Amino acid sequence: MPHLSKLLIQTLRETPKEAEVVSHQLLVRGGYIRQIASGIYNLLPLMWRVVGKVNNIVREEMDAVGCQELLMPILQPADLWQKSGRWDVYGGELMRLKDRHDRDCVLAPTHEEVITDIADRELASYKSLPANLYQIQLKYRDERRPRFGLLRGREFMMKDAYSFHSSQACLDREYDVMADVYTRIFDRCGLGTKMVRSDSGAIGGSVSHEFMVLTNIAEGEQESGENVVFYCDDSNYSANADRAESILPPAKTEGDAGESEIIDTPNATSIIGLEKAHGFEPSLIVKTLVFITENNQPIMALLRGDTDVEPIKLQNAAQQTGLVANDIRMAEADEIWDLLKTKKGFVGPIDLPESFTVIADKSVMELKNFYVAINQPGKHRIRANWGTDIPTPQHVADIRLARAGDLCPISEPGSGHTLKQTRGIEVGNIFQLGDKYSKDMDATYTAEDGTEQHFIMGCYGIGTTRTAAAAVERYHDKWGIIWPMAIAPYHAVVIPANPSDDAQWALAKDIYEQLQAKGLEVVLDDRDERAGVKFKDADLVGYPIRIIAGKKAAEGQLECKMRDEAKATDRTVADTLTWAMDQFKHWTPVV
C-alpha cells in the first residue's frame, strides 16, 4: 500500500530554529521526528521504521550468540535503587516520581538493579551460568541539558544486555564475544565504528570500551560528535579523551640554572601572559588549578603549563586518595581568596591549609628549575625545584588531557608514533562490572562446591535511536539524508515525473509492483505534485534507490539512480528490476 499520498510524511522546507545539528535538522525536515518537549520526541512512522530496523539487526545478532531477550519494567520502585545504593549516588539524572501512595519510584535510566534482582531469584545454580539477558526499550535520563535532537534526549531507546558468570575468565570470554557482536551490528547498520577504551564512570566496574561512530564535519556544520577520541594508526591504540594516555615530549630546558628566586610578575595571570611578558617557557611552568568537591573539599591540581587538565581523570585520582569526589568543579575567584588569600593566576602549591589535597600530574614531577606561582599576587618563583623550594606533592597521577601529536603510549619508545584526534558519537559500550552489583544487592548462586557465590557480571548497551541519528550525522549531503540500505525506512522510491502523463503512470506502477513482489520495500510517489517537489522530497527523505518514470516512459525506459550518485542511468523495466535487487543485496557503505 505504500503510496506516498497516504503515508504520514510531512516534509518541511524550513528548519525549525531549535534544531542545531544536522541529524536533528534533517530528521525534522524529512518528517521523521517532532519534538514534544525538551529532549522528548515523537518518532513518526518513518523514524519508527528506521529504529525498528536497527533494533532488528541488534536482536538478530544478540540472539545468534545465545543471548535471550526479555522485558523489564520502566517504572521501578525506589527500594531496589536504595538497595544498590544508587538512589543516593545517581544524582539529578535519575528521573524520580511518586505514586498516589506517596511511594518513591524511578523511571529507569538503566536496569542493573532489576536484572540483578532477576538473577538472584532465577539463576540459582552454577548450572544456569553463564547467561546473557537483554531487552530493547525506552530509557529515561533527566539530562541537565538535552540537546542535539535524538543524539541526547531525556527519553531514548536502548538495547541493554547483562551477563552473569561464575568466573572472571568466563566474563572475559563473553566480553570478547560481545565486542565482536557489536562490531558486526554496527557494520550491518552501515556504520564503521571504532572501539575505544573508556572511563567506566558512574556505572562502576573496571574494564570498558565504547563504540564510536567517527564523524566527518563538512564546512559550516556544527560539530556533532560529543566525544573526543585519540588514536594511533600504527599501534591501533584508541581511547576516549577521558581515558587516553599519551607520552609528552620532554619540557624544554633553559640554559643557566642559577639560584631560585622570586620575581615580580604583575598582571601575568595566565600561561600565555607569563610567556609573553616574562619569557617563561610554558612547558616549564607549573600550572595550578583549584577544584572543589561536592563536600567542599579543595583539590589542587598541578599540570605542566603546556597541558590541560582532564576532569574525569582528576575526579578518579581524587577518589583514589580517599576523597568523596563524584562531582568536582573549578573554584570561583572568591573561594580561592577565602582559601588561599590570593588571586586567580597566582595560586601555587605552597603554604596550603590542611584541607587541601594536592594531586600532581606525572609530567610535572619531572620538571626541574621550573616556574611556579606562590600564592603571592604579582609574584612567581623561578628556577624552583621539588623538595627544596616547593613541597613535593602528596599525590601523583595521570590527570592530563592528551593532545594530538603526543607520542602513543603503547608504541615502542623511540618509534615516534603519534596520537591523532577525532570526534565520535558513542553508540554503544561494553563494561565488565565484576561483582559490584551482585555484592551491593547480595545476589548469589550456588556454586559447584555448594557455597553461595556472588555473580560476576558484564553489561552491554547500544543506543538504538542514537545509532539511527548517528547514521544521519555520518551520511548526508546538503540535500538530505543518505541512508545506509540496511536501516533506510524504505529501500526505494518510484516517481512518475509528470502525474498527467499516462505512460509514465503505467510504467511507474508496473516497476513499483514488480519490485514489491520481489520483496523490496518501495514507495510510489503518487502525489499530484510537480516533478521538482518529488525529487526534493526524495533527496531529503533519503531513499537509497530512486527510480523515475519520465520522458522516456513511452519507450519503456526508467531513470535509475542511487541516492549518492550524481547521474541517473536509463534502463528497461527488466534491467531496472535486476539492477535494483542487485543494489539492494550488495549495498556497501560509502565511508
Added chain:
RNA sequence: CGGGAUGUGGCGCAGUUUGGUAGCGCACCUGCUUUGGGAGCAGGGGGCCGCAGGUUCGAAUCCUGUCAUCCCGACCA
C-alpha cells in the same frame, strides 16, 4: 546549576522602540492554468500574540511575576 537569547496559525518571520484590537512567505483546502529540481492566478480555513496579574478609555506592544524552548559553559551509562 551559572551566563545569554527567544516565545506572534503546522514551519520560518515582521509588527513591540512611538499602545488603537494582527500581517507576510511556506504548508493546508477549492477552482483554473501549469508539469524534469520546492509553479502561477483567483478564492478559502486556521492565531485567547506562551501563561497570570497590573497600568490604561484601550495592551502583541508598557510594568511585574511565571512557564517554556534554544545557545554557551559546567556536567554526563
